[in-house]
């Protein structure tokens with residue numbers, strides 16, 4: 001049996017009376033691209049923060065390669081948060097150097113290549129870029145690490161439709177076969193072609209966790225169609 005890369009054991013996280021994550025148990029095998037999907041407020045960002053050790057569980061635990069989140073797990077996880085933590089006044093070049101100094105697995109040459117391909121000038125300060133271009137820079141930073149796990153929280157929400165496919169290609173071509181990638185998104189129809197598996201979250205619990213092929217086979221629907229049916233308002 002393949003050892004799981006990430007495991008949730010009876011995981012709960014509450015904020016006051018809100019159950020953001022509710023007694024969730026799941027085991028994720030390595031080497032897959034997984035869509036983490038669910039309506040607004042279903043617990044996706046909270047789950048990412050729990051995996052990263054940015055939040056402590058109220059109950060249960062998260063295990064990464066069998067161990068609780070720690071400095072060691074941060075070394076193998078490349079995380080794109082829902083909101084940027086980068087200083088706006090910094091130039092792209094300075095941020096690249098910062099990442100290069102901070103992460104042993106950061107590939108500076110690869111990051112510069114990706115910037116060039118996406119037409120971004122490293123001499124520009126982050127604050128001078130449009131929202132979509134800022135997102136591209138952050139995605140480049142995250143994808144230029146040679147990590148075992150990539151967690152991307154809404155990676156292309158602000159990117160224009162024409163650039164989305166190109167960015168997805170960039171993600172895929174920089175992704176190591178044995179790595180694990182979890183992507184949360186509301187742009188399901190744009191991204192579902194890259195998913196091997198999807199986790200459907202509903203009110204902090206798993207509604208379904210299955211391969212995309214199996215979902216299509218058992219429901220006769222695309223993931224986007226299934227999502228719209230299950231979570232219809």
Ligand SMILES: Nc1ncnc2c1ncn2[C@@H]1O[C@H](COP(=O)(O)OP(=O)(O)OP(=O)(O)O)[C@@H](O)[C@H]1O
Nearest residue numbers: 015018019020038039040041042043044045046047
């Ligand atoms: N720091 C916090 N304090 C209080 N409540 C919180 C906090 N963080 C999240 N929540 C609540 O927990 C629930 C899950 O939020 P979360 O951000 O994980 O959802 P999400 O699935 O990422 O949503 P979206 O798709 O809108 O980004 C929501 O009800 C949210 O209001």
